[in-house]
Amino acid sequence: MSTPECHDEVCVTCSDAATRVTVLRLLDNELAVVRTERGEEEVSVALVAAGVGDTILVHASEAIAVVAGGAS
Numbered sequence: 001m002s003t004p005e006c007h008d009e010v011c012v013t014c015s016d017a018a019t020r021v022t023v024l025r026l027l028d029n030e031l032a033v034v035r036t037e038r039g040e041e042e043v044s045v046a047l048v049a050a051g052v053g054d055t056i057l058v059h060a061s062e063a064i065a066v067v068a069g070g071a072s
Contacts, residue, residue: 022055031045
């Protein structure tokens with residue numbers, strides 16, 4: 001078994017760290033575009049009930065929790 005190469009301080013493949021991001025827009029197929037420190041990225045929101053403006057925790061491109069609701 002090989003170990004994945006990690007080029008950042010925290011490896012999203014082998015780390016338990018999640019990242020806080022903001023949902024910018026929802027897409028089809030339980031996906032969302034989110035704002036990260038590096039710009040916009042597409043992640044899965046299949047496991048959470050996230051809406052536009054919500055702050056969510058993402059690990060390995062999968063939303064795992066909603067931590068703050070957006071504007072109603």
